[in-house]
Structures are given as structure tokens and as C-alpha cells.
Amino acid sequence: MSEVLLSGTNLGKAFGSTPALDSADLSVRRGEIVAVMGPSGSGKSTLLHCLAGIVTPDTGVVLFEGRELSSMSDKARSALRRGEFGFVFQFGQLVPELSCVENVALPLRLGGAKRKAAEATAREWLARLQVEDIAAKRPSEVSGGQGQRVAVARALVTGPKVIFADEPTGALDSLSGEQVMRLLVGTAKETGAAVVLVTHEARVAAYSDREVVVRDGRTRHVELVP
Amino acid sequence: MSIGHALLGLLETGPRHGYDLKRVYDERFGQDRPLAYGQVYSTLSRLLRNGLVVESGIEAGGGPERKRYAITDAGVTDVGAWLVTPENPQIYLNSALYTKVVLALMSGRDAEVVLDTQRAAHLKAMRELTARKRDGDLADQLICDHALFHLEADLRWLELTAARLNELREQVAG
Numbered sequence: 001m002s003e004v005l006l007s008g009t010n011l012g013k014a015f016g017s018t019p020a021l022d023s024a025d026l027s028v029r030r031g032e033i034v035a036v037m038g039p040s041g042s043g044k045s046t047l048l049h050c051l052a053g054i055v056t057p058d059t060g061v062v063l064f065e066g067r068e069l070s071s072m073s074d075k076a077r078s079a080l081r082r083g084e085f086g087f088v089f090q091f092g093q094l095v096p097e098l099s100c101v102e103n104v105a106l107p108l109r110l111g112g113a114k115r116k117a118a119e120a121t122a123r124e125w126l127a128r129l130q131v132e133d134i135a136a137k138r139p140s141e142v143s144g145g146q147g148q149r150v151a152v153a154r155a156l157v158t159g160p161k162v163i164f165a166d167e168p169t170g171a172l173d174s175l176s177g178e179q180v181m182r183l184l185v186g187t188a189k190e191t192g193a194a195v196v197l198v199t200h201e202a203r204v205a206a207y208s209d210r211e212v213v214v215r216d217g218r219t220r221h222v223e224l225v226p
Numbered sequence: 227m228s229i230g231h232a233l234l235g236l237l238e239t240g241p242r243h244g245y246d247l248k249r250v251y252d253e254r255f256g257q258d259r260p261l262a263y264g265q266v267y268s269t270l271s272r273l274l275r276n277g278l279v280v281e282s283g284i285e286a287g288g289g290p291e292r293k294r295y296a297i298t299d300a301g302v303t304d305v306g307a308w309l310v311t312p313e314n315p316q317i318y319l320n321s322a323l324y325t326k327v328v329l330a331l332m333s334g335r336d337a338e339v340v341l342d343t344q345r346a347a348h349l350k351a352m353r354e355l356t357a358r359k360r361d362g363d364l365a366d367q368l369i370c371d372h373a374l375f376h377l378e379a380d381l382r383w384l385e386l387t388a389a390r391l392n393e394l395r396e397q398v399a400g
Contacts, residue, residue, distance in 0.1 A: 039385055182360065202381040203374055206352035213342065215388065220338075222346040 002030045005065060005194055006162055008051050012059035012217075013043075020046040021057065022217035026196075028162065033185060033195040035208035043217040044198045045166055051196060052085055052164045053077045064162075082110055086155030086163040086193070088184070090170040093151050094139040100146075101126060101135040104154045111158065125153035129183050145176030152184050156191060163188055166198045174203075181207045229261065230269050234278060234297055234305040241282045241296040244270055257369055270295055278304055323380070327387060331398045341388050348377050348384070 007027035013020045020043045028034050028051075038044045049055035051062055053069045062069040064084070069077060087093070094103045104122035109115065126132045129149040134142050142150070148168060155163050168184065169177030185207045188195045197208055205211050213220045229251075236242065236250055244266050252260040273279040278301035285292045297305070323344060330337040355370040355377075362370065387394070 039389060202349065202352060202378045203356075205349060206356040206374070208353075211346075211349055213345065220342055222342045 002032075004028070005030045005032075006051060006063070006196075008047065008057070008060060008062045010060040011047065011050050011057045011062070013046050013050060013055065013057045019217055021050065024060075024214065024217060024219045025221075026051065026212055026219055028194045028196060030161070031189070031192045031194055032210075033188065033197060033208040035205035035211040036196060036198045036214060037200065037202075037205050037211050038214035039200065042214045044200075044214040046217075047214060047219070048164050048166055048196055048198050052087070052162075053081055082107060083158055084161050086158065086160040088148070088151045088155045088163065088165040088168045090167040094147060094154075096139055099136050099138055100131070100142065100150045103139065103150060104157055107154060107158045122153070122157060125157050126150065128187060129153045143176070144172050145179060148172060148176075148180045149183060152180065152187070156187055156193065159191065160193055163193050163195045164198075165195060167200070168197070169199070169201070169204055177201075177204065227255075228308065229265060230273055230278075231305055231308040233266070233269055234273065234301050235309075237279060237295060237297040238302060238305060241294045243285055243292040243294045245292065247295075254365065257366075273301070277301075323383070324387075327391075327394070328398060331391075331395050337391055337395070338388065341384050341391075345381060345384050348381050352377050 004027045007025075009025050011021050011024040011026075022043075024043065024047050026034070026036070026047060036044045036047060046055065050057045050060075053062065053064075053072075056070055064080065069080075072080065081087075094100075095106065098106065101119050101122045104125055105113075105115070105118035108118035108121060113121075123132060123135055126135050129152055131142075131146050131149045131153070134146055134150070139147055139150070152168075155165075163184070165184065169180050172180060181204055184195070187193075195208075197204070199205050213222075232251060232255060233247055236247055236254075242250070244263070247270075248261050248263060248266045251266075270279065274281070274295070277298060279295045279297055281293050282296035283294045285294055326340050326344075327337050330340045352374055355374050359367045359370045359374075
């Protein structure tokens with residue numbers, strides 16, 4: 001069993017008087033694909049945001065490669081999110097003014113890469129995600145499934161160790177969703193990236209190595225007796 | 227599923243002998259449940275008796291002689307009617323899962339554990355089907371999808387029941 005890459009222990013979070021997480025635990029090993037399931041409002045997205053350092057939990061600890069996220073400076077946390085983490089959301093993640101290849105190249109450019117080199121790498125990723133033909137188009141000119149593949153390419157372009165995917169197929173039809181999941185999981189496995197996959201759809205969760213259920217802000221882990 | 231109609235449907239594409247019918251059936255529809263030879267020949271006998279197929283010759287080969295069967299006009303009409311007759315939607319009003327949840331509540335056990343364990347078992351089966359789809363041809367994918375959607379329906383029921391567990395607990399206690 002490989003080592004734990006990312007862990008959240010005893011995580012609690014409330015938004016005002018509304019509790020979102022209550023003593024939630026989740027650990028992810030290198031290269032592992034973990035589905036976080038649960039009904040709407042159960043706290044699964046808040047759990048993802050805490051693990052990704054987007055939201056600071058009120059209680060508990062998040063460790064990435066042994067480093068505690070809450071003890072890092074904002075700058076260090078941003079650098080971590082840019083370099084080590086990749087993100088795929090359900091909506092609105094691509095910059096509408098940029099072409100698809102520019103969108104994929106963006107994390108590399110923010111990391112200091114020259115435009116030409118960044119776009120060459122971005123094109124390679126678009127080809128891996130089988131959408132190289134839409135490189136010059138803007139997000140508004142492509143289908144939902146194509147847009148999500150561009151988003152997956154952008155999430156993977158920096159060679160992250162963890163991909164955080166929040167309902168990545170939520171806005172897609174069954175066939176497009178399946179194509180996106182196959183490519184997301186296939187490329188993550190090829191590159192060795194772990195995936196934290198938030199979904200309420202069992203067919204999407206079935207692409208994971210294991211699942212964790214969140215209900216009323218608490219995580220439930222079940223190990224089947226073989 | 228009606229094996230007789232499936233064999234008739236295959237015969238509509240041209241005459242075949244029993245072994246050939248079994249081979250094509252298993253390739254297309256057999257997946258985990260190939261036809262037994264006995265079933266093929268008993269079905270062909272019945273179709274013959276009912277006038278839906280006729281013997282259309284004998285193939286001589288290295289082994290025993292093999293009768294070839296051809297579909298009749300009555301057979302074509304029969305298979306056509308079967309294709310447009312809807313299958314009965316299967317309604318599971320007597321669910322083992324429901325019984326287990328209620329019995330867990332009645333006996334004071336943790337019904338959430340029942341639901342969680344079942345969910346894990348369902349997802350394990352769904353993972354296996356998803357892996358099979360990845361490596362399979364289009365037929366495999368469509369058949370696995372059918373199973374996946376059914377399992378997903380069970381899981382949706384499990385989630386809904388989990389959300390209604392307190393309500394059900396009160397009702398069972400009352």
C-alpha cells in the first residue's frame with residue numbers, strides 16, 4: 001500500500017450558524033482515485049475545498065506530503081494549488097476571453113513559462129484529451145463535453161499530484177460524461193496523479209478505487225469483508 | 227428472455243444449423259450465460275412443430291450430418307410481433323433491501339450500517355462492470371450500461387432511504 005499523500009483529520013467547518021462539516025476524515029494515497037459521495041448539501045464540496053486549501057477548516061488538520069496547509073502562508077498555499085493541485089469543476093472554470101489552448105496554457109504561464117512553450121505543451125494535452133481540433137476556439141464555441149475535456153487538460157498540464165474534481169460530469173449527458181470520466185481517470189492513472197472526485201452519481205463514482213460517503217457533514221467509511 | 231424468438235430472429239438473417247445458431251447467439255447475447263446445446267435443439271424442435279421454421283437441408287461435414295433450419299413466413303410474422311411487444315417493466319415491490327432495513331430498525335440495530343454495507347457492495351459490482359466496459363466491445367458496453375443503470379437505481383433508493391431513516395424508525399417504533 002503506497003503512502004498517504006493528502007489527509008484531512010477531524011475536519012469541522014460552519015458557514016455562519018450552518019454546520020457543513022463535522023469531524024470529517026479522509027486520506028488519499030499517491031495515485032489513488034477516491035470518490036466522495038453524498039446527497040446535495042451533505043458537505044462533500046466543503047470537504048474538497050478544505051482538502052484543497054481553498055477553505056480553511058474551523059477545526060482539524062489537512063496535511064499534504066506531511067505539510068500542514070493551515071500553517072502555510074497564503075503565497076505558499078497559492079503556489080501549492082497552482083503547481084501540485086489541479087481542479088475540474090462543473091461550470092464556469094474556463095476563461096471565456098481565452099481560446100481553449102490559451103486556457104490550458106494558463107497555469108503554465110502563471111508559473112512563469114514562455115507563451116510558445118506553454119502553448120506547445122497545452123496542445124499536447126489537448127491531443128491527449130482528444131480535443132486538439134478545438135484549440136483555437138473559445139469556450140463558448142465548444143460543447144459541454146469538449147469544454148470539460150479542456151478543463152481536464154488544464155488541470156493536468158502542470159503535472160499535479162492531486163486532481164480535485166467537483167461534479168465534473170454534472171452538466172453533461174451520459175455519453176459525454178462517460179468520455180470525460182474515462183479520459184480523466186485514464187490520464188490521471190498514466191501520470192500517477194491522485195483524484196478526489198466529488199459526485200452524487202454512482203456511475204461516476206464507479207470509476208474510483210474506493211468511495212467515502214458524506215452525510216450531515218460526517219464521513220462514513222465502509223470496508224467490505226472479502 | 228424468449229430464446230425461441232431470439233433464435234428465430236437469427237434465422238431471419240439466413241438458414242443455419244443448430245451449432246451455428248448457438249455460436250452466434252453466445253457471441254451476441256450469451257455474455258455470461260451461453261446456451262446449452264440441449265436448449266438449442268429442444269427450442270428448434272418446438273419451432274419446427276409450430277411451423278415457425280422448416281428443415282432446409284443437411285450439411286455433410288467431417289462429423290455427423292447437420293440439419294439446417296430456415297425461418298418460415300409464419301416465423302417472420304411471429305418474430306416481428308415479438309419485437310414490437312414491450313417487455314413487462316419489472317417492479318420489485320417485495321425488496322430484500324427494504325426488509326433488511328425494517329428488520330434492523332425493529333431489532334434496534336444500526337440500519338445505516340445495513341445501507342452503507344449494501345452501497346459498498348453495489349459500488350464494488352459497478353466498478354467491476356465499469357472496468358469490463360473499458361476493455362469490452364460495444365456489445366459489452368451496452369450490456370454493462372444496462373446493469374449499471376439498474377444498480378444505480380438501487381443506490382438512489384439506498385440514499386433516499388438513508389435520508390428518511392429517522393422517519394422510518396419512528397413509524398416502525400409506532
